[in-house]
Amino acid sequence: MSAEFTSKELKKFKEIIRKRSVAKDPIETGFEPQLSPLKNIKAVFFDVYGTILISGTEPMQQDGKERQIKAMQESFQAFGISMEPDVAKKAVNVLHKIIRKTHHKKKEEGKDYPEVDIIRVWIEAVRELEEEEMIGGFDFDDIPALVTEFVTRYDEPWLMPGLQSTLDSLQESDRLLGIISNSQFYSPLTLEALTEKSLEEMGFHPDLLFWSFSEDIAKPSVHFYEIASKKLREDYEIEPEEVLFVGNDMLNDVYPAAEAGFKTALFAGDQRSLRLRENDERCQNIEPDISITHLSQIPECLD
Incomplete structure (x- = not known):
């Protein structure tokens, strides 16, 4: 990402992001969290848009x-x-x-x-x-x-409430943190601009950042998740069932993550981004391992 641009250009992009982003709160979904203990989780991966970043697009205006x-x-x-x-x-x-x-x-x-x-x-x-x-x-x-x-x-992106404290809590318990995201060059820059930290300073492992623009593959491809799974198994001896993936979309997040063998958490904390995909046959026979309405509920479910 940074190899494509000079430090001056990266600074300019982040300034644009800070200037144009709009502070906002999630819109409650009325969804009841479904929490249960998850054992032996050694790594937690996150989706970005709609999960750790609030998207500005309102419900029923997705074509925008x-x-x-x-x-x-x-x-x-x-x-x-x-x-x-x-x-x-x-x-x-x-x-x-x-x-x-x-x-x-x-x-x-x-x-x-x-x-x-x-x-x-x-x-x-x-x-x-x-x-x-x-x-x-x-x-x-x-x-x-x-x-x-x-x-x-x-x-109009903004940080999801509780993001940094959740990452801190997970990192303190010696779990590896990563990202699997449909994204472009500005996606990691958006996180860095709004937190005023590098991704590594936020707690994400630099080897565990899987961006669709870098991998040339997008969700809901199961192979996208298998790329991350292969890295975890070969370099960190972490098996798929020892990974929790957190995302807001049953099709793009829960379905492929489950197919890759990960444990799954549906983030149902913002009406703007919650995607249940009830009419998609790929989502009709799967259930997330947990459903959360606030990021802080993740550490509560891990031993």
């Missing part, structure tokens, strides 16, 4: 098209380019078109759930907009900063 259009206008304006709503709408549509095209191509190459390189996607999108003379004069060196502006304005 109007929010995306507004974020697109404001993001280009931050670089001195005015954009009418119809052009911003076109830009959003172009982005989604390129993402769909990239996914389709990678699936044809044999990847079940491929990830995109979001910087390349935006480069292609801006070029298309310039070729159609909808915008002009954008400095392509600013694409990563533009992406950071757009995503942070749209998602």
Whole structure:
């Protein structure tokens, strides 16, 4: 991640994230926690969006098209380019078109759930907009900063309550901490910007950070989780059943983690992000080992 950017660029991206993020609280789900003791857990892995980061998108607005259009206008304006709503709408549509095209191509190459390189996607999108003379004069060196502006304005991320104290408690009990996340280059930077700590200072092991943009694979691929499982077994002699995975999505988190042999915790602490996926057949015959409504409940379940 940091090898792709200079320290000056990383600092700039984090400043954008801090400036555009919006403080907020989780929205209660009315979900009753289902807690039970989990024995012999040696590592705890977390999803990021909707689990340790609050997403700004409200319930029933998950497509968020109007929010995306507004974020697109404001993001280009931050670089001195005015954009009418119809052009911003076109830009959003172009982005989604390129993402769909990239996914389709990678699936044809044999990847079940491929990830995109979001910087390349935006480069292609801006070029298309310039070729159609909808915008002009954008400095392509600013694409990563533009992406950071757009995503942070749209998602308005914030830290989930109890995050650091939970990580501290788990680390004090000598458990390894890791991440498995659908993500892009700005995802780890968002955590670092909002905590003002490095991921390692937060408690995450540097060898146990599995980002979809780095692995070129995305959830709900079971193989994504098996990559982490292989690392744990080979380097730390930790078996899958000794791992707890915490996530807010039954399909993207609980299903593949369980298939990989992990214990699972459904995070049901925020109405914005809770995804039960009751109509998906992959989720109909699985239950998380525990269901929590606050991150602090995790250490309570571990011996």
